[in-house]
Amino acid sequence: MASASQLRKCRVGKKVALNDCLKQTLEDLRPSLRTGIPELNLPRLEPMQVPNLVFQQRDGGVTIESTFTDLTVTGLSQFTTTLIDADPVTNTFRVGLNIPQLKIVGTYNLNGRVFILPIIGDGPFNALLNDVIVSGQGNVRVHRSASGTEHLRISGTAIDFTIHRLNIKLDNLFNGDPILGQTVNLFVNQNSQEILRDVKPEVTRQLGELVEKVMNDALSQLPVDAFLITN
Template identity: 30%
Template sequence: MSWIGEVDTKRWIFRLKMERQEILRFISRLLTCLLAILALTDTANALLPDYIKVCKKSDPKSNQCILNSIQELRPKLLKGIPELNVPSLEPLNIPEIKFSSGPQAAKFDATLSNIVVRGPGSFIIRELRADLKNNVFDFNLLLPQLFFEGDYKLDVKILLLPIRGAGKIHGNFTEYTAEVHMPGNKIKRDGEEYLELEKMQMKIKVGKTQIRLSNLFDGDPILGEATNRILNENSKIFIEEISPVLEDTLANLFTAIANRITLTFTYKELFPEN
């Protein structure tokens, strides 16, 4: 073989090696891209945490599915979900409630402050009707027990008996129910659709009520005990005054928590078609 042919052969071998390296580099880049795509896909699928259960719009039992999802989510709501910026359901703080009503012969003037409510996290949804076409949710809510405590200042006349005092108030509400209506609207953000819920409309139905006021009549045990008994026998007056504030406070709390979830994930993620 002439030296020219030998040089050509060496060039061909060198060129073949270079092309082989280019092919290997291309395959390596392709595999890298595929792995990146798979990683992105896994990340996208992982955006919806496992404690949020998806309910398909086409599911004929979507009402039960949503109800089950809420019940499974309840333990998380009780403690709060920091990654979604969702506060804990308890304790519920109400800074102040003021009442002033009734004629002079049966007046009811009171101020409650620094109120701490426990028990909202034990809520149970007994019936749910979801209209996913119009994004309207109606349900019956049971609040098995609500405990509250705070400070009171009272000037009340019940059965012509004047009751005045200031001190601590403790209350226990059991078996309270509420009919709830919550409409929602689809909104667009960054090209994606999200569900934004309007403030829920809540009407509480009274169950059993126990109230205890301390330091009535400057702490007189006999008058205090008798007055607490009279107050509990006529607790309907108290409940009629406190219910609108309790309804509004609970409605604001539940609506805010629901929107923290529905505005974090897209509508398709929460309610896929199939």
């Protein structure tokens, strides 16, 4: 686990050196996703808890109204950083991550249609997302709090991702009918890439909002002078 004193110092004035340093800092912080850094009030980010997610999709062959609650996401701490590009002049940043596997468990309530199949159900679900490639970009600036401490703030985050393999299991479809439930789960997984293509715009929008919130929750507790040299 990284401590505040162990965080490397990154010099803002030289872009290449800054990006190399920030990339290594992100890698150094990765183990702390499971533990946090108490001395900096940096919270534990894995497992990630998402209390509520409302999803509506009415494009293409997918029409879905669903609510997901009590979501627990694990696997984030296994990421590798493929890109960090922070520009202190334009205050923009880009980031690329590879995540071998994400596991999501929670409960769902769903009513909709996937292509020709009507779907209805509520109950527990789990999903495995394998070989997740994430890219994002946004704006970054230094924010001074009322106490005078400076923190980084991120805004306008746009996220894109690809998932090479997706496996979803929705329990209690059609009030627990085993044949219809198995049929729909099989159909959903056999057509997961087509379904992802249709739902991706809404997923990326909500994922961008979630990533921005999580990052700012963490960064709001991480003083700039803990890891950046600004002069």
